[in-house]
Amino acid sequence: MTLNQFIYLVSRPLGSLKLARFLSRNHPKILMYHRITDKPDGEGVSADQFRNHLKIIKKDFRPMTLRDLLTADEHGNVPKNAIVITFDDGYSDFADVAFPILKSEGVPATLFITAGFVNGDIWLWPDKIKYLVSVCSQEDLTRIGSLTQNTVVGVDKKKNWNSICDYCITLDNKKIENFINDMAVATGVQFPKEPPDIYKAVSWSKLREFVESGLDIGNHSLTHPILTKLDEYELIEEINKSRELIKNNLSIDPSVFCYPNGKVSDFDDSVKSKLELLGYKYGVVAFPGENPLENRFEIRRYSADSSHSLFLKTVYGLKYISMVIKNKSPNLVNK
Incomplete structure (x- = not known):
């Protein structure tokens, strides 16, 4: 249990929220x-x-x-x-x-x-990755050599998305773009010209x-x-x-x-x-x-x-x- 959790659990019955509000009033x-x-x-x-x-x-x-x-x-x-x-x-x-x-x-x-x-x-690049992961099978993703070397590819699409994004953040911006394009080619995914509604601005x-x-x-x-x-x-x-x-x-x-x-x-x-x-x-x-x-x-x-x-x-x-x-x-x- 963290210190924050301990403070919250012990003191909440004693009106901790009101006390904390008072103590943090200048924050x-x-x-x-x-x-x-x-x-x-x-x-x-x-x-x-x-x-x-x-x-x-x-x-x-x-x-x-x-x-x-x-x-x-x-x-x-x-x-x-x-x-x-x-x-x-x-x-x-x-x-x-x-x-x-x-x-x-x-x-x-x-x-x-x-x-x-x-x-x-543009699309936001994490959304491009999310879109690709959502339409790909695990088998599709494992065909990307650099991906399997740097991320964990499993059945959980959300974990795959997080893992791929974490890897991309280590790259420079041009390499992120190239990596996403390489993933699309390797998996046969074609991105729509405009983001789907869920990813629109x-x-x-x-x-x-x-x-x-x-x-x-x-x-x-x-x-x-x-x-x-x-x-x-x-x-x-x-x-x-x-x-x-x-x-x-x-x-x-x-x-x-x-x-x-x-x-x-x-x-x-x-x-x-x-x-x-x-x-x-x-x-x-x-x-x-x-x-x-x-x-x-x-x-x-x-x-x-x-x-x-x-x-x-x-x-x-x-x-x-x-x-x-x-x-x-x-x-x-x-x-």
Whole structure:
């Protein structure tokens, strides 16, 4: 049992959630979602779970957009128990499922869009792999020599997808593209020109409608590459072309950039310096920290888990308390 689980199990009957909320009141929680589904076998967090998340957030926290949180931080007046909902990528289910729920519950949100994906120029590469795995048999996959050398190929399609994606993340961006093409040739799979509905992006027209209703928009790159594996010219293309698409289609000049994948290995000082040079004020990652706003080019986020107990631990601050205890930090009693 982890320390976090122990704290939660022992103290919850004693009102631990309210206590944790109080102790973490000066620690803004920025939540990261990707997909919301209204189908039993769909991708991501279910619509019912998401609506329940919002009801909890409305009841006990101060929901706001990331832009408003960052502005408040600039002026030194971040509200207590601030919480932000962010989405990455810009799948069509954001328009079909997530935004209608956000609107009906009156909760603001920030969406980081992969501009080339929204523009209809690309599939996201993990979706290409998922599509290929879904239509292939295990026998088909074992015909790919490099795949069988680097991944475990079994009967579980989800595990195969995760394993292949983990392998691809070790490659540079061009090699990922070549590897996926090689898999398609070896298995005889032909990718449709446009992504199937399950992998489609939200449209610009829908985004314009949502922006008018208060949706906050940030940049998530042009093609969702691993930024640290780009040369300088490619990095500038990813940052600038995506920004131009957003400006031209939404009349917004985003000042916040969300690093694709968002792990420690996905950005570095060179990437951060280039963002600042090109006029960005903030960079957003995909992992939490005790002081989420301390480094403006490493704004920290929590993954919004579909597990109800893990969601409660995140939003009420038990994960934060666990971090503080683990790091022996004084933050728990500050302010």
